[in-house]
Amino acid sequence: MGTENGHVAQMQEFLSEQNSFIYGRSTHNQRIEAFWCMLRKECIQFWMDVLKALKDVGDFAGDPLDTSLVQFCFMTLVQTDLDRVTSVWNCHRIRRTKNQNVPNGRPIVLFSMPELYGRRDYLRPVNQGHIEACFTECSFRDGLPCDEELFELFNIYMAELFLDFPSNVQEAQQVYHALRLAIRQDL
Known part of the structure; x- marks a missing residue:
């Protein structure tokens, strides 16, 4: 089991x-395996290839500057893609099967209105103190794709270089290369 699952x-x-968590291998859960396969095929593999290409040609050293630059240039696009895949998955239709214990319909409707399918709503009230304790143990993104100081620095360079924030992968690659070159020349 991965750290995140723990x-x-x-x-x-x-x-x-x-005791509300079941430990086991996801290989025994066809639905989650189908989701991981679809996620990789529809979204993740593309971004893995784009970012690997930066590394393969020597344009990504893995240092904090390059890591923050990748986050700055690509994170919004990756998140948009992930949000698209989430929407598609939540709205796709799960077909009816012979197994009466397996629900059919759209995941978003099954989750938000299980009673329409004759299912039980498993949502339970949670102790407010427990919620607050979890919030103190978690770190949340502050809306910036990278370190705050570097975010400000990258925006200064973008203004100096007359660059616009990227709206597609090609623009993100161009902005990444332009910022990386300009910043490294100034170091």
């Missing part, structure tokens, strides 16, 4: 105040 398990059991 944290999710702890929070889920803490919030529900009962």
